Amino acid sequence: MAMMPVTDSMFLLAEAREHPMHVGGLQLFELPDGAGPEFVGEFHRSLLDLVDVRPLFRRRPRGPVGVVGQFAWTNDDHLDLEYHVRLSGLPRPGRVRELLELTSRLHGSLLDRHRPLWEFTVIEGLQGNRFATYSKIHHALLDGVSALRLLQSSLSEDPAERGVRPPWSPRVRTNVFDKPGRTEDFDPFRAVSSLVKDVFGLGPAAARMVNEAFREQAATLAFQAPKSMFNVPITGARRFAAQGWPLERLRAVGRAASATMNDVMLAMCAGALRQYMIDLGMLPEKPLVAAVPMSLRARSAPAGDGSLGGNALGLILCDLATDEVDPAARLARIHESMVRGKEVYHGMSRLQITALSAIPLVPLAIGTVPGLTTVTPPAFNVLISNVPGPRRPLYWNGARMQGVYPLSIPYEGQALNITVTSYADSLEFGLTGCRRTVPHLQRLLGLLEESLTDLEKTTA
Amino acid sequence: MAMMPVTDSMFLLAEAREHPMHVGGLQLFELPDGAGPEFVGEFHRSLLDLVDVRPLFRRRPRGPVGVVGQFAWTNDDHLDLEYHVRLSGLPRPGRVRELLELTSRLHGSLLDRHRPLWEFTVIEGLQGNRFATYSKIHHALLDGVSALRLLQSSLSEDPAERGVRPPWSPRVRTNVFDKPGRTEDFDPFRAVSSLVKDVFGLGPAAARMVNEAFREQAATLAFQAPKSMFNVPITGARRFAAQGWPLERLRAVGRAASATMNDVMLAMCAGALRQYMIDLGMLPEKPLVAAVPMSLRARSAPAGDGSLGGNALGLILCDLATDEVDPAARLARIHESMVRGKEVYHGMSRLQITALSAIPLVPLAIGTVPGLTTVTPPAFNVLISNVPGPRRPLYWNGARMQGVYPLSIPYEGQALNITVTSYADSLEFGLTGCRRTVPHLQRLLGLLEESLTDLEKTTA
Numbered sequence: 001m002a003m004m005p006v007t008d009s010m011f012l013l014a015e016a017r018e019h020p021m022h023v024g025g026l027q028l029f030e031l032p033d034g035a036g037p038e039f040v041g042e043f044h045r046s047l048l049d050l051v052d053v054r055p056l057f058r059r060r061p062r063g064p065v066g067v068v069g070q071f072a073w074t075n076d077d078h079l080d081l082e083y084h085v086r087l088s089g090l091p092r093p094g095r096v097r098e099l100l101e102l103t104s105r106l107h108g109s110l111l112d113r114h115r116p117l118w119e120f121t122v123i124e125g126l127q128g129n130r131f132a133t134y135s136k137i138h139h140a141l142l143d144g145v146s147a148l149r150l151l152q153s154s155l156s157e158d159p160a161e162r163g164v165r166p167p168w169s170p171r172v173r174t175n176v177f178d179k180p181g182r183t184e185d186f187d188p189f190r191a192v193s194s195l196v197k198d199v200f201g202l203g204p205a206a207a208r209m210v211n212e213a214f215r216e217q218a219a220t221l222a223f224q225a226p227k228s229m230f231n232v233p234i235t236g237a238r239r240f241a242a243q244g245w246p247l248e249r250l251r252a253v254g255r256a257a258s259a260t261m262n263d264v265m266l267a268m269c270a271g272a273l274r275q276y277m278i279d280l281g282m283l284p285e286k287p288l289v290a291a292v293p294m295s296l297r298a299r300s301a302p303a304g305d306g307s308l309g310g311n312a313l314g315l316i317l318c319d320l321a322t323d324e325v326d327p328a329a330r331l332a333r334i335h336e337s338m339v340r341g342k343e344v345y346h347g348m349s350r351l352q353i354t355a356l357s358a359i360p361l362v363p364l365a366i367g368t369v370p371g372l373t374t375v376t377p378p379a380f381n382v383l384i385s386n387v388p389g390p391r392r393p394l395y396w397n398g399a400r401m402q403g404v405y406p407l408s409i410p411y412e413g414q415a416l417n418i419t420v421t422s423y424a425d426s427l428e429f430g431l432t433g434c435r436r437t438v439p440h441l442q443r444l445l446g447l448l449e450e451s452l453t454d455l456e457k458t459t460a
Numbered sequence: 461m462a463m464m465p466v467t468d469s470m471f472l473l474a475e476a477r478e479h480p481m482h483v484g485g486l487q488l489f490e491l492p493d494g495a496g497p498e499f500v501g502e503f504h505r506s507l508l509d510l511v512d513v514r515p516l517f518r519r520r521p522r523g524p525v526g527v528v529g530q531f532a533w534t535n536d537d538h539l540d541l542e543y544h545v546r547l548s549g550l551p552r553p554g555r556v557r558e559l560l561e562l563t564s565r566l567h568g569s570l571l572d573r574h575r576p577l578w579e580f581t582v583i584e585g586l587q588g589n590r591f592a593t594y595s596k597i598h599h600a601l602l603d604g605v606s607a608l609r610l611l612q613s614s615l616s617e618d619p620a621e622r623g624v625r626p627p628w629s630p631r632v633r634t635n636v637f638d639k640p641g642r643t644e645d646f647d648p649f650r651a652v653s654s655l656v657k658d659v660f661g662l663g664p665a666a667a668r669m670v671n672e673a674f675r676e677q678a679a680t681l682a683f684q685a686p687k688s689m690f691n692v693p694i695t696g697a698r699r700f701a702a703q704g705w706p707l708e709r710l711r712a713v714g715r716a717a718s719a720t721m722n723d724v725m726l727a728m729c730a731g732a733l734r735q736y737m738i739d740l741g742m743l744p745e746k747p748l749v750a751a752v753p754m755s756l757r758a759r760s761a762p763a764g765d766g767s768l769g770g771n772a773l774g775l776i777l778c779d780l781a782t783d784e785v786d787p788a789a790r791l792a793r794i795h796e797s798m799v800r801g802k803e804v805y806h807g808m809s810r811l812q813i814t815a816l817s818a819i820p821l822v823p824l825a826i827g828t829v830p831g832l833t834t835v836t837p838p839a840f841n842v843l844i845s846n847v848p849g850p851r852r853p854l855y856w857n858g859a860r861m862q863g864v865y866p867l868s869i870p871y872e873g874q875a876l877n878i879t880v881t882s883y884a885d886s887l888e889f890g891l892t893g894c895r896r897t898v899p900h901l902q903r904l905l906g907l908l909e910e911s912l913t914d915l916e917k918t919t920a
Contacts (some may be wrong), residue, residue: 043553083697089549091584092501109569113693114896124551235574237543436574
């Protein structure tokens with residue numbers, strides 16, 4: 001029995017019916033040439049034959065032990081693989097709509113704590129000669145970015161390769177855990193705990209640096225996030241929507257407007273959120289603020305502050321300019337806001353970047369503790385993450401992956417999460433929302449397309 | 461906002477991930493003649509068109525309020541019918557096996573407390589020109605017997621009748637709630653709370669009667685339930701198995717052995733459980749004891765004891781004779797045990813019957829309170845209920861119901877529940893177990909058939 005790090009325990013303690021603390025991934029595959037009607041069922045059975053399961057996927061929580069409520073990990077000696085690896089069918093006509101409906105339901109239920117905290121569902125009955133997989137893993141086991149990377153890295157770039165192993169197999173093709181942690185891996189909870197550990201674990205000198213940085217940030221962020229329909233208590237049920245857009249379309253807009261592709265992605269979201277809120281009569285007068293994790297270049301460390309140079313992950317609070325009618329002008333403001341946001345961090349050490357980034361996230365971490373609610377206005381309205389993904393098409397035993405969409409965690413006071421990831425030549429959007437608070441989430445997909453079209457017209 | 465009775469609140473307070481407190485029903489229907497491939501989808505859509513929902517199905521819990529942790533009911537003004545009424549598909553080949561797998565999963569997840577506590581799933585993709593429905597309702601709303609009765613009473617005996625309403629419609633055909641409560645409705649939790657209310661709410665005279673009755677019962681039940689694999693802490697995941705047997709087969713055995721049909725049903729269970737436990741090397745030396753709720757004739761009330769005559773529900777602890785090799789001898793012992801069990805209650809008032817029946821159930825009610833576990837040996841090993849059902853075939857808009865199977869609640873220390881119900885000319889078994897504690901639950905179906913065959917051979 002191994003004690004669990006306090007930060008991992010936190011995900012289990014903070015979890016309630018309203019706050020399932022797992023992340024997910026939806027993958028779409030094309031059936032390989034010549035695949036018969038039994039292909040998906042056989043694929044599922046072949047996964048059950050792989051009885052070897054790596055230790056991470058055998059761990060289950062035990063506890064809380066001790067007064068601080070820390071959990072321990074214990075090994076599940078009677079792993080019931082059929083419980084974890086499931087086969088589901090879609091009702092007719094098996095469109096993406098039925099797939100998203102099922103995925104939303106699967107993502108809304110709690111993982112069973114008496115077992116290792118993951119599930120993998122193979123989904124058949126999808127139109128267009130396709131099938132899907134939905135994977136679900138508890139945040140205490142793996143954060144969202146690592147989970148997505150593990151899913152992707154278990155696949156092959158070679159359509160002819162067979163014997164491709166699932167992520168829980170000890171003989172998976174590549175092992176993301178062998179690689180050192182990447183600083184682009186952003187996770188709100190870890191950022192907060194990192195703040196607690198790094199900042200409060202250091203002396204007054206470090207704390208002073210944070211104060212200076214904070215004052216600087218406060219000066220830059222003259223605007224403040226308005227209260228919005230997304231920043232309220234949430235329920236346990238989820239709605240999930242997903243779609244991919246050609247990277248080239250975003251790149252073209254970026255070239256025409258002298259903005260980055262990430263700026264264009266944010267402008268797509270801004271336009272869609274604006275129209276969505278107008279339709280519901282809920283658009284705040286003041287512009288929405290997005291929290292956007294970005295990889296930044298940190299200054300190399302002076303002796304004694306305990307931080308390192310190289311890359312660091314910073315959280316930028318971006319003005320989404322949802323009060324602006326013109327899409328091109330909106331994109332320009334977003335671009336400017338992102339440039340200014342990066343400037344705030346310029347010349348800071350990694351410690352300073354981490355500490356400053358964690359500050360807006362503190363209410364979010366507190367919000368999930370039962371009984372503790374914050375009365376402060378939100379530091380931001382919506383979290384939008386962009387996770388770099390593989391550049392080339394991937395295959396699972398000859399089945400080409402058409403798309404991969406991340407499912408994330410809405411938090412108390414943050415009812416909508418947008419995570420995008422690049423895959424081959426497209427940008428894949430995954431929108432995870434509280435079912436009650438974010439009605440008709442699917443509409444945002446149509447509005448994202450409209451928003452991109454508007455950007456294409458106004459910047460051309 | 462209406463305060464919830466303390467007994468209803470109890471089901472919400474006692475509920476945890478390990479103890480979902482909802483009951484379910486699985487119904488199998490034949491597609492009507494000429495039904496096309498869109499029939500089930502259209503059936504589901506037609507249910508969503510019925511936006512009128514009766515108050516019971518609009519209530520959601522709020523609280524706990526006050527120091528005693530009592531919940532209140534509040535009305536859900538924004539009922540999201542699409543959330544409650546779902547359409548699911550089975551994976552190929554769509555056998556009963558795939559259906560039970562899906563039903564087990566649906567029965568294992570918690571209901572969302574932010575919404576009215578029920579779900580209804582229409583299931584398509586079932587072999588043999590059939591479809592199914594699975595309904596799930598929280599025990600705080602409706603007990604298992606009432607839920608089953610509501611499901612059944614919403615259907616029609618007339619295959620030509622159209623416009624048959626679902627159970628949540630205010631215009632459902634018949635209303636079980638309009639009828640006075642029936643004493644056959646057995647429910648462990650209500651029995652315990654009834655004990656608390658009736659016995660401790662009365663004077664010493666009544667308490668003395670309970671003591672006498674208890675001594676008598678203790679003398680009769682010389683045997684005590686052994687510890688068994690079913691009487692351990694349970695987990696949240698469920699396994700469900702279901703099958704029907706022709707009533708005539710059980711009747712024939714009963715006639716040959718001078719036993720009741722209920723005795724034969726118990727003997728079927730006894731034989732199946734015996735073989736199941738032998739196969740796992742887990743058969744206790746001492747015979748298993750079943751708790752069997754039975755409708756009994758109560759003595760009419762003498763003045764002053766506050767009870768009424770007529771029918772009363774008694775709990776009989778039945779020797780399942782699982783130490784007996786010969787099936788006919790086993791049936792004889794079961795029959796004798798049931799006769800003696802009924803004799804214990806002979807001449808008692810309804811109050812005495814209720815009080816005596818509740819005593820073995822107390823550990824079960826205590827077991828679900830977190831942190832409180834009992835170290836006493838189990839009063840019984842398995843709960844077996846027989847709920848009388850409709851005698852004639854029922855139809856939903858022309859679709860004939862082939863079978864209806866109850867899904868019940870395993871409790872802490874009671875990992876397996878067997879509930880049977882009669883429908884037309886068959887006896888329908890529903891076995892609900894903790895997935896971890898009762899492995900390969902489906903095997904019990906084959907063993908029930910074997911057990912019945914053995915009874916037919918040895919009593920012929």
